[in-house]
Amino acid sequence: MAKQESLRTSECPVARTLESIGERWCLMIIREAFDDVRRFSEFQKNLGLAKNILASRLKQLVDLGVFEICPASDGSAYREYVLTEKGRSIFPIVVAMRQWGERYMFDEGEAHSLLLDNANGQPIQPLEVYSSEGKKLQPADCHRQRVIAGSKIPETF
Incomplete structure (x- = not known):
């Protein structure tokens, strides 16, 4: 069996994203943060996750720049995990997964x-993908294009 290389160096943005935040506990921690959970103990209580695994995933997400560690908002000695702009931009990904699950994963x-x-x-409206002209797109309406370092990326806006 061939050795699997890290997806962090893949040319595919989906592969790199999965390698970075695609592990289930990372996504569940991020989902909790969207519900304004900020403290380690709250994440642990809500998710029922072992403390060592939670600490590891939170460290990974901080190192990635999804969270920053801040003093507690109530002035206590606790620290809080606060979503950065990079972390907040994951919201549409979580919403898309949620909407797919709502549609297909429940009887x-x-x-x-x-x-x-x-x-x-x-309920919020279903997420959809649109062209630069505002036309709703399906998978067959799009294609991938490899961008070589230093080359110009086609204008989209």
């Missing part, structure tokens, strides 16, 4: 959670 009538808009209490 009809089975209890599950929904993501609601705070402004009106309604």
Whole structure:
């Protein structure tokens, strides 16, 4: 069997993303942070995750720049894990996974959670992919193009 190399050096952005944040506990920690969880003990309580694994994943996410460690917002001696701009930009990824799960991973009538808009209490609209002209795109409407270092990337906006 061939030795599997790290995906961190792959030319594929999907592969690099999976290698960085695709491990299930990383995504669950990020999901909790979107629900305003910030303290180690809260992550541990909500996820039921062993402390050593939680510490390892949080360190990985801090090293990646998804979280920064800040003094507690209430002035206590605790430290908090706060999403950076890089971390907050993961939100559409989590929403897309959530919406796919809502659609395909539950039987009809089975209890599950929904993501609601705070402004009106309604479920958020499904995420979709659009062209630069505003046309809804399907997988067959797109293609990948290799970008070589130093070459110009095609204009998209």
